[in-house]
Every structure is written in structure tokens, then in C-alpha cells.
Amino acid sequence: MKKIVLVCAAGMSxxxxxxxxxxxxxxxxxxxxxIALPVSEAGSVASEADVILLGPQxxxxxxxxxxxxxDIPVEVIDMRSYGTMNGEAVLETALQLIK
Structure with missing residues (x-):
């Protein structure tokens, strides 16, 4: 199982x-x-993640x-994909980063 962690300001957006x-x-x-969580908690799950994606904010x-x-890939989510809540595009990006 691949683990994708999304990080934002408060973990809710x-x-x-x-x-x-x-x-x-x-x-x-x-x-x-x-999973999604606030940036302040990123350290608690970083070692278990396959990729970490940051919200544009x-x-x-x-x-x-x-x-x-x-060594875990960290990338900022494309602002357009984030703004339109394009789960398909963000998932595709995450999976490419894992490979």
C-alpha cells in the first residue's frame, strides 16, 4: 500500500x-x-509516507x-489542481513521484 500525505495550514482545507x-x-x-494534516504534524508521519504533497498555501x-x-519526495500541489479540487490530477502526480 502506498501512503500519500497531504500537508496544509490546518489539515482541513x-x-x-x-x-x-x-x-x-x-x-x-x-x-x-x-491522509491530510497540518504542516506542524508532518514530522510525525514523514517516515511512513511514500510521498508528501504540500498545499499551495x-x-x-x-x-x-x-x-x-x-529521501521521501516532497512536492507542492499544483495551484490550479488544488483550487479546483482535482483529485484525479493530484493522485496522478503523487503516483508519479512515488515511482
């Missing part, structure tokens, strides 16, 4: 995006766990999250 990503994962028959903390994540 990404909940809709997470549900849309999960729906697309079901269609793709991908075995994934997707916390992009300025990318280097901080990268230092916690080590």
Missing part, C-alpha cells in the same frame, strides 16, 4: 481533495492510504518539510 483522490484511486484500483515551508522527510 484538503479534506475534500483527499476524498476525491480516494474515489479516483478506487476507480484505478490503486491500493493507497491518503504552505509552499514556503517546503524546505522545512524536505529536511524532515529525508
Amino acid at each position: 484538503t479534506s475534500l481533495l483527499v476524498s476525491r483522490m480516494k474515489k479516483h484511486a478506487e476507480v484505478m484500483k490503486e491500493d493507497v492510504e491518503i 504552505v509552499r514556503y515551508q517546503k524546505s522545512q518539510v524536505e529536511s524532515i522527510a529525508g
